[in-house]
Amino acid sequence: MQLSGLISKMHTSLSMGTAQYQLPIGDKLLNMNDLIGETIQLEFNGQINCANCGKTTNKSYSQGYCYPCCQKLARCDLCIMKPETCHHHLGTCREPSWGLDNCFTPHVIYLANSSGVKVGITRKSNIPNRWIDQGAVSALPILEVDTRLKSGMIEVALKDFVNDKTNWRKMLKNEIEVIDLKQVRDELLPKVQLLANELGAKTLN
Ligand SMILES: [Zn+2]
Ligand SMILES: [Zn+2]
Structure with a gap:
């Protein structure tokens, strides 16, 4: 079997006590549990697309974003890595409504x-x-x-x-x-x- 396309973060679920992992490749979802014990080969063709805007980028920032998105998205701000530094109350959150939905829950x-x-x-x-x-x-x-x-x-x-x-x-x-x-x-x-x-x-x- 050979698949090619953009990959992104694996989908996860729990099924009867067993963790299940699926890797998105292009528009397919590859069931990784089926491959345990098998040999697989991954080949990187050099293309990186931003996980937010989809544009190609030479380098991936914050695990998958282009530089402009990495600078503007609240999910790429330092306070996501260090939640104790959340600065929403100062009115400086990059995306205040995203912050409300994701950090005030x-x-x-x-x-x-x-x-x-x-x-x-x-x-x-x-x-x-x-x-x-x-x-x-x-x-x-x-x-x-x-x-x-x-x-x-x-x-x-x-x-x-x-x-x-x-x-x-x-x-x-x-x-x-x-x-x-x-x-x-x-x-x-x-x-x-x-x-x-x-x-x-x-x-x-
Ligand atoms: Zn982008
Ligand atoms: Zn924050």
């Missing part, structure tokens, strides 16, 4: 095991896709807040005690220990309880 702070335990945040509506994107073998939502900014503030506080990065080499080698995330949560929560209360966070069970 319920967000969840979670623990996941992808290459060891890590803390992360995501929009509540993006569960479990966020974890499948990251290749986590298990995950546990621990707190819920009503904005991205608040989730970032709690994540920063938790980073003093737990990693926030995935070691992808380790993850790909599947060198993953079993971790009792509930036990980790019970150890961590008291350390950020004051902040969580202050931000009106809901403890998730």
Whole structure:
């Protein structure tokens, strides 16, 4: 089988406890789970199209955008990587209404095991896709807040005690220990309880 066309971020879903990955190639969706254990070959023909405007670009910025889009889209701003720096309240969000729709919605702070335990945040509506994107073998939502900014503030506080990065080499080698995330949560929560209360966070069970 040979396919060619533009590729973009894999679609993910959970089917009876198994993570499913599909790679868009042109107008086709390739079921990646079917290829586990098979040999595949990828060839890059040098063409990059912006994930927003579709124009060709020599270089990809912010994982898939042309330079002008990367400068103008709120989703490419630094505050997406560092949610604790959300500046919507200052009136400087690049796309205030996109910000309202995406950052002022319920967000969840979670623990996941992808290459060891890590803390992360995501929009509540993006569960479990966020974890499948990251290749986590298990995950546990621990707190819920009503904005991205608040989730970032709690994540920063938790980073003093737990990693926030995935070691992808380790993850790909599947060198993953079993971790009792509930036990980790019970150890961590008291350390950020004051902040969580202050931000009106809901403890998730
Ligand atoms: Zn563009
Ligand atoms: Zn923002």
